[in-house]
Amino acid sequence: xxxxxxxxxxxxxxxxxxxxxxxxxxxxxxxxxxxxxxxxxxxxxxxxxxxxxxxxxxxxxxxxxxxxxxxxxxxxxxxxxxxxxxxxxxxxxxxxxxxxxxxxxxxxxxx
Amino acid sequence: xxxxxxxxxxxxxxxxxxxxxxxxxxxxxxxxxxxxxxxxxxxxxxxxxxxxxxxxxxxxxxxxxxxxxxxxxxxxxxxxxxxxxxxxxxxxxxxxxxxxxxxxxxxxxxxxxxx
Numbered sequence: 001x002x003x004x005x006x007x008x009x010x011x012x013x014x015x016x017x018x019x020x021x022x023x024x025x026x027x028x029x030x031x032x033x034x035x036x037x038x039x040x041x042x043x044x045x046x047x048x049x050x051x052x053x054x055x056x057x058x059x060x061x062x063x064x065x066x067x068x069x070x071x072x073x074x075x076x077x078x079x080x081x082x083x084x085x086x087x088x089x090x091x092x093x094x095x096x097x098x099x100x101x102x103x104x105x106x107x108x109x110x111x
Numbered sequence: 112x113x114x115x116x117x118x119x120x121x122x123x124x125x126x127x128x129x130x131x132x133x134x135x136x137x138x139x140x141x142x143x144x145x146x147x148x149x150x151x152x153x154x155x156x157x158x159x160x161x162x163x164x165x166x167x168x169x170x171x172x173x174x175x176x177x178x179x180x181x182x183x184x185x186x187x188x189x190x191x192x193x194x195x196x197x198x199x200x201x202x203x204x205x206x207x208x209x210x211x212x213x214x215x216x217x218x219x220x221x222x223x224x225x226x
Contacts, residue, residue, distance in 0.1 A: 004153075031212050041197060043154075043216040056213050090153060094212050098203070099144065102153040 003027050006091045006103035013081055014111055021076045021106045023091030030095055031055075032074035034066060037088040037105070046089075049074055081110045117200060117217040125225050130187040132220040134200030135180075141203045143176055144214065145185050148197045157185075157198075192226045 006023040013019050025032060033056075034046040047066040048056035054066065063079040074091060091103040118133045136143070142161045146154040160167045160176045160183065167174045173186040187194055201214040 033212070033214075041148075041219050043199065043201075045213055045215070048212060050212075092154075096212070098142065098212070099156045099159050100154075100212070100214060101156065102146075104153045105151075 004091055004093055004101050004103040006089075006106055008106060009104060010107050010109075012109045012111065015081055015083060017081050018077070018079045019081060019108070020078070021089055021091075021108075023074050023076070023103060025072055025091075025093040025101070027093055027101060028095070029093035029101070030071060031093060032068065032071075033092040033094075033100065034074065034076050035090040035092060035102075037090060039087070043090070047074075047076075078108075081108075083110050086110045117198075117220045119220060120218065121221045121223070123223045123225065124190055126190060126192055128190055128224075130190050130194070130222055130224070132185045132198050132200075132222070134183045134185070134217050136183075136200075136202045136215075136217075137181065138202070138204050140178070143174075143183050144201045144203065145172075145174060145183075146199045146201060146216075148199065148219070150196070154199065187222075190222075190224045192224050195222060195224050197221050 004025045031050045033048045035043050037043045046060050049068040052068045065077045068074045086109050088105045088107050090105050092100045094100040116135045144159045145157040148154045158169045158174050160174050171188045176183045197219045199219045200217045
């Protein structure tokens with residue numbers, strides 16, 4: 001009964017590849033997010049969707065594209081992966097802002 | 112730019128002692144939240160304090176908020192080894208619209224509680 005689940009948990013891939021991370025929440029929340037945590041544990045928001053509509057798009061390279069097929073899902077697709085993309089990516093959800101529920105994270109390693 | 116600054120960056124205490132972590136931020140907020148992250152895991156929400164509140168309690172947690180100083184503190188009383196984790200403050204800024212639900216995190220405090 002995981003509230004926010006994301007897959008895969010680990011992702012190791014070569015530079016230049018395209019990869020996707022999937023996220024699903026079963027909390028009935030209206031807003032979903034992608035955060036990136038770097039090697040120094042600093043967390044920064046990347047994107048936010050409210051009722052399938054993109055509402056936050058921070059300064060993120062165009063190679064990153066979020067897609068929300070419905071309110072319960074928010075996927076992250078990354079094109080032409082670079083070494084600097086290596087990080088832990090967290091999906092989260094909340095209801096009308098406020099308290100956020102986070103997934104377990106996807107540790108992306110680009111080699 | 113980073114919103115929150117946390118202090119200290121690392122804290123090491125013995126079981127049973129209290130742990131206090133501080134957070135400062137720069138802009139006006141709707142609320143401030145504290146999260147815990149165990150090693151290799153996701154973030155877990157601990158407590159939310161609204162901008163019109165000054166203090167809030169939840170079990171062994173006590174959070175204060177001083178909006179005039181743009182600062183907050185998290186106190187964990189009677190700490191346990193299981194409290195060992197990283198603790199982050201996050202601010203939900205004013206503005207609505209494109210800032211809706213956007214959390215801006217501090218750098219975190221690494222707490223180690225020795226048995």
